[in-house]
Amino acid sequence: MDQHIRIPAGEKITVNPDFSLNVPDHPIIPYIEGDGTGFDITPVMIKVVDAAVQKAYGGKRKIAWMxxxxxxxxxxxxxxxxxLPEITLQILRDYVVSIKGPLTTPVGGGIRSLNVALRQELDLYVCLRPVRYFQGVPxxxxxxxxxxMVIFRENSEDIYAGIEWAAESDGAKKILRFLIEEMGVKKIRFxxxxxxxxxxVSREGTERLVRKAMQYAIDNDRKSVTLVHKGNIMKFTE
Structure with missing residues (x-):
């Protein structure tokens, strides 16, 4: 293990053959503090989660944070x-469940977005967003x-694939020439x-996202699944 990382006393969460999780009483949960407000909010997050686990299990279970x-x-x-060190990616793969704070976008070349890099490296294709009302909030x-409601958004394809070129760059000019001269595209205004x-957008990527949403609905007794798209305009990529 890397000299900068201290492995606490505890056990790994493992994945069962049916893809359910086997969670020990003292699971090791890796965490990334994050940039900016991460310094402030991550320690508080740990305290809140620890308090919730204590209340739920009365001290019989406890998270080992790494x-x-x-x-x-x-x-x-x-x-x-x-x-984004390789050891970080390896630990995220090995320990199954982890949590991270907000990450900055590096300035300059290389990785353009650490969040996108994490999604692509670990194939985190589901962005799951629960939306509900809390009593008393204006x-x-x-x-x-x-x-x-619970929103499922594809996280690895579509515009989140991050395949793009800046205006006036050599790459953008090359793609534009191809689109205009080879493909006959006339709708690019400027x-x-x-x-x-x-x-x-692939069939496989779409199907696995829809399957995940449907399984979630079944497992959580949801009444319906609604597919939201803009297929009237983007006929082949929605």
Whole structure:
């Protein structure tokens, strides 16, 4: 193990053959403190989670927290150009469940977004967002107590694939020439100043996201699953 990482007393969470989780009484949970407000919010998050576990299990179970590094803190630990160490990725794979604080976007070349890099390296294709109302919170909605939904968004394809070129860059000019001269595209209004992105959407990526949403609905007694798209405009990539 890396000299900068201290493994606490505890056990790994493992995955069963049916893909359910085998969670020991003292699971080791890796965490990334994060950049910016991460310094402030991550220690508080740990205290809150520890208190919740204590209340739920009365001391019979307890999380063993293990800090790993990414973002600005990784550059201080491993060197100025190491934003996402390989050891961090390996630990995230090995320990199954982890949590991270907010990560900055490095300035300059290399990794453009650490969040996107993590999603792609670990194939974290589901962005799951529960949306519900908490009693007593002011809301502009007429009947906020009826707000209760869970949003599943594809996290690795579409524009989140991050395949793009800046306006006026050599890459953008090359793609624009191909689109205009080879493919006969005439709908790019300001090609000289346009950034260009590619939006890959696969059948496999779509199907696995929908399957995950449907399974979640079944497991959590949800009444329906609604597919939201803009297929009237983007006919082949929605």
């Amino acid at each position: 800090e790993i590094f990414a973002g600005e803190k990784a550059t201080r630990v491993y060197g100025p150009d190491v934003w 809301s502009p909605v007429k009947q906020p107590e009826k707000t209760n 090609p000289e100043t346009s950034g260009i992105g590619i939006k890959p």
